[in-house]
Amino acid sequence: MANPGSRTHRASLKTNTQVVLVVLVTLVVLVVAAKAMDVGRPPDTPTTLGMVAFLRDFIRHYHFDHVNFFTTLRERDRLHLLALQPLQMSFRKVPDDATLWQEESPFSAHKILNIVLVESVDWLRFANATRPQNGVNWLVIGEHVHAMDTLSLPLNNKVTFAEPEGGAVSAQTRAEMGAVARVALVEVYRAGPSVGPNVQVVGHWESGGGGRTLLRAPAEDRSERRFDLMGVELRCLTHEWPPVTINQLVDESGTQEVTGWMGGAWDVLKERLNFTSTCRRPRDEDWGTLTEGRWSGMVGELAEGLADVIVAPLDYTVARSRVVDFVIPVVQVRYIMVVQRANQLAGVWESYTQEFGCKSWAAVVLFLVLCPCVLSLVSKSSPSESTRVTLLDAVTCTLGFLGQQGTSLSFTSAPSRIFFLASFVTTVLLYCHYTSALFSSLAITTNSQPFRDLRGILENGKYRFGFTEGISVENDFKDSANYLYQQVWHRLVMPPPSGLMHDDAAGLARVRQEKYVHMMDRTNFVYLTRGECDLEMLPRPLFSYPSGMAFRKRSPYKEVFSRALLTLMDSGVTKKLIDKWQPKTSLCKSLDIQPLTLTHVFTAFLLLGAGMFLSFSILAGEVLYKNLQQGTSAKISWRREIEQKKSGREEGINNDGLRTTHRLTWFDRPGFKKRV
Structure with a gap:
């Protein structure tokens, strides 16, 4: 009798064999079908296989x-x-x-x-x-x-x-x-x-x-490798910023020729990259500021697609980078504040009054008033003092103290001598302090400006502040959350006459004429004031920006021009151009001692002239008074002489009892007192 377990095992094996045969047959069919599909199909090309x-x-x-x-x-x-x-x-x-x-x-x-x-x-x-x-x-x-x-x-x-x-x-x-x-x-x-x-x-x-x-x-x-622009023409915007860019009008249509060291670099790029350009200035003459969501100047026109590139040292700011693409920066712009040179601020009288402050001068005046009074009082009140000093003599003595002069007065009492010595020592100390400050202010150039930074200008309250209209720093003040910048904008820039100038040249002219502080690029200041020493810049720059050319947003030219400019800088081309256009630093910046001008010494000559005028006026008065007095005396003498003559004629008899007449000969003229 067969074992039931063996029968079950044989049945399972038979089933598995059938499944395997079915799978093999299916695979063969699929292979045959795939080969049939390949028949008549063109061979694959290298663009699809074999790579x-x-x-x-x-x-x-x-x-x-x-x-x-x-x-x-x-x-x-x-x-x-x-x-x-x-x-x-x-x-x-x-x-x-x-x-x-x-x-x-x-x-x-x-x-x-x-x-x-x-x-x-x-x-x-x-x-x-x-x-x-x-x-x-x-x-x-x-x-x-x-x-x-x-x-x-x-x-x-x-x-x-x-x-x-x-x-x-x-x-x-x-x-x-x-x-x-x-x-x-x-x-x-x-x-x-x-x-x-x-x-x-x-x-x-x-x-x-x-x-x-x-x-x-x-x-x-x-x-x-994409350095050949195939002669394409670029529309260019430019602005004056010497010595970086200097513009010259070419024709009546407004076409500008760009020179300066950036203009020279632009010409080198045109030759190396094989392109041409036509440049013009912006319609509103602004660089580009954001007002109520709209850009003005070159930035606005570039953003609107009216130009392809800006060839000028445009400051790189976050706000501008949202609407234009900057290439690699080629210059660092440092904004400094320009004022009149310190020794030029001292006028005719200030050269000799700035040595002391207001309270010091008040103390000197009080000393000059009280010292003669006390000296005269002490000399007259002291029982042991033999010299009685009048008030006029005391004033003369005090003024002599200021000139380091002694006196011929002889004081015998202790109070008079003590006060005399105290007054003399006081005037000596005042003289030393005044002359030391005077010599320093006249002969040595020091930064004696009444302020050193923006906060100092605001606290001083006597100066206006401004810069060229439309540059990047305008938004830094106008839209800033900084309290100091807001106060400067509303109190020093905006009130009429406005602190916004048409250009830096106009700003420097205003600095020379009034108490005005102009902010501008340091390089531009050196270029515009070469050989002139009446202006100076405060030591620390207020703002600093990288600057350079700019293209339209997502412009295909940005990377090509950035690499080309980097090549110019690495090869020394830009340095040669800068050395050619940038003037040497002004000689006055290296001088510590300045010659005295007529402005400094005019007060001394004015005092001399005033003294001479007063002296001649008094002399004329004295001469006139003396002449008048002598004329009056001569008139009185003449009248007396006439009266005596009349009285002699009336008598007509001499001492001998004889009647005679009196006659005047030429010996009776002035200088002769002989009577015949």
Whole structure:
């Protein structure tokens, strides 16, 4: 009798065998069907298969961390691309909608490569997809000639064409890496809509057999090789900022020729990058400030697309960077405050009165009033004092003390002598303090300004403050949350006459005429005041900004010009231009001792003139008074003499009793007293 357990085991084995046979038959059918589908299909080209080794080398060379494959390959043909693992990758079908070409990649991906693996591409949709994006690059497997007439491919596009050489590859060898022996890397760009495309072969890949490959790939920064702008014309905005930019009017249309050292650098760039330009000044003559959400000046016109580039030292600010793109800075602008030189501020009287303060002068005047009174009082009141000093003599004695002179008065009492010595010592000390301060203020240049910073100007209250209208610092004061800047703007800048000047030259002229502090670039100040020593700058700069050229937002020219300017700076071209245009530092900055001008010594001559006038006036009065007195005496004597003559005639008798007459001879004239 058969064992029930053995019968159950045989039945299970038979069932498993049947299942295996069914699976094998199914696999055979699938293989036959797949081969049948391959019959009549054209062999795959190198643009779809046989380039895994090239892609692997290309991806590794640039360190891409995520790859998107846009392809029409079937699932089974994608198995060759899996050799690129463990690279993050994804396969996407060629979309019907152009927006799907830019699907988002994983958040962790920093460098993305989109690979197009199709023979025929809808280039109109592809053009929208290949707009320059940060960190996104495109590799198109195919010839570039199919895309040149359709794609715009601006100067900063990131599309590389991989063009296999050697033609198609048969289906039997499509999985072999040696099927493609060489791949040329081609880039195409247009410098502008009005110029033709520029085609560059930038590298190649070769397969040497035996698994050996060689990739000669270009640098990742495309601006290094896209230095030919094919004669494109750029619209340029400029502004006067000597010696960086100096503008000269070319014709009545407003075209400007830009000189200065930045203008010289711009001319060098035009020659090296092969482009032309037409420059003009902004319509409102402003640099660019933000008012009620709208930009003025050059920044506003550039943001509106009315120009391509600003050729002027435009300050780099956060607000401006939102609407324009700055190239590498070429100059550091340091805003300093300019005032009249300290020794020029002292006028005719201030040269001799600034040595003492108001309270000190009040004490000196009080001393000059009280000292004669006390000296006269002590000398008259002391019982042991033999010299009685009148008030007039005491005043003369006190003034002599100030001139370091003694007196002929002889004091015998102790109180008089003590007060005399105390007064004399006091005047000696006052004289020493005054003359030491006077010598220092007249002969030595020191920073004796009444303020040293912005807060000092505000607290002083006697000076106005301003700068050129439309520059970057206007927004720093106008829109600042800083209390000090707000107070300066509302109290020193805005009240009429406004502190905003048309240019720095007008600001310096105002500094010379009134108590006004002008803020401007240090380099501009040195250039405009070369050889002049009547102005000086406060020691510390108030603001400092990097400055340079600027392009429209997302302009394709930014990177190219940044690299070109960096090359000029590294090669020393900009330094030579700066040395050519920048004047040497003014000689007055290195001098500690200044010659005395007529302004400083005019007070002394004025006092001398006043003394001479007073002396001659008194002399004239004395002479006139004496003449009048002598004339009166002579008239009285003459009348007396006439009266005596009359009285003698009336008598007519001499002492002898004889009658006679009196006659006057010529001996009776003045000087002769003889009577006949």
